[in-house]
Amino acid sequence: MSVLLQVQGLTKSFGGNRAVDDVGFELKAGELLALIGPNGAGKSTTFNMVNGQLRADAGSIRLEGQELTGLAPRRIWRLGVGRTFQIAETFGSMTVIQNVQLALLSADRKVFSFWRSAADHRRDDALALLAQVGMVPQADRPCSVLAYGDIKRVELAIALANQPKLLLMDEPTAGMAPKERNELMALTKQLVKDRGLGVLFTEHSMDVVFAYADRLIVLARGKLIAEGPPLLIRDHPKVQEVYFGTGKTFEKKAVAEEIVR
Template identity: 55%
Template sequence: MTLLTVDDLHKSFGGVMAARDVTFTVASGEMLAVIGPNGAGKSTVFNMVGGQLTPDRGKVLLDGQDITRASPQKRFRRGVGRTFQVAQTFLSMSAAENVQMALISCNRQSNGLWAPARDRHRDKAVELLSRVGMEEAADTPCSALAYGDVKRVELAIALAGQPKLLLMDEPTAGMAPRERATLMDLTASIAESQGIGVLFTEHDMDVVFGHAARVLVLLRGQIIASGTPDEVRRDEQVKRAYLGDEHALERPKGMTPA
């Protein structure tokens, strides 16, 4: 079932066309990767889907509902979750408290919060941490966690909003290779079991071709290829365009394009 429909998005900054004729879909339970060289328009497209940017033209539909001009907050409440390239957590708070804060926000309990929040949604927060393998660290401050574990806490925070669509901006940035595989394996499992559509940008080609069901390739703001990882890997236009290196998508394991 189609969850996200992006139709004919355009965006320019001054005389620079950052996105042109961008059209794609994401199905429930599907993981779609958006790749391309630096300056290809990935962040622009990603932020138009997330609500940080408003397109000059085109539409973004979630479950058939137009969210093109909805704020990020409204999109969150309609079922759009997000993680960031640099993990967004309160480092002085425990893992559970971070998730509790997200649950308090989701339940619109942040206004007039006079009573201590420590016990609010505690059980639900621990349950979400358990889903990402972080239950034993529930009472550990995020400042004391390894970065890969902080990224898993951030995933639990995103899941607090019961998202239909999860946006992940370079989810494995700053992580060791083994941590990258663990995080993306976990994300794929959750997406499949809960029917969550995942749209992610990524520079690590091992992550992209190892976890995406489909890959979208951007160059100068336009889609130049779309298909399964194998189809995109074999695409001659992609090989020529991606960093100008015909072997850029066939690197040995562990090597990541700059």
């Protein structure tokens, strides 16, 4: 697999606090990479710098060799980076398909016209995106009546509207029941396989991380302390230390089981 995203020397400070300190990693096409760490580790700051919502103090972020550092989020989106958010947001008064059509309008750099209904814009393409996330039967329902798990599916269809090479998912399963979490991540895994996407996601649910990520990168106090496949990270002594401390009450087996849960 070819390298899709390359991050080098990423650094960000807020006042005297260095939230991200010389972080670097790579993400390949067709790979799910989980970014994890305890609270205050620098996950959100790193994530938002990749997306352009925060400007890095130093470092480089390249998508297929093209520098993203310093670009606005809308420009990064148009270069092929999709994103979902921890708290899913859709236009509740609009139908499912209309929400996706709005994203397609933006991808096409078009605006509403008094002479042509936005409801006519690429309806077949919007339905195709909804088919990929299993939402065609609810295409004409307003988003305000959907279950939260279905809202997350609509958000995923919206994120795919610009045919992204890279998909950023911020806490994709937050607020979801276990069954919904597994369904969404299994769907994401299938999309990665079908489209050859690269996915970078943050997640607090360790069951989701260890079940679906191909690789993990772990941050603690702004520094990258470990990276590798799930089994390696599960047994990594530094990872166990930052999550659970160094007390002797934690046996290795018990710690490993706790991380998997």
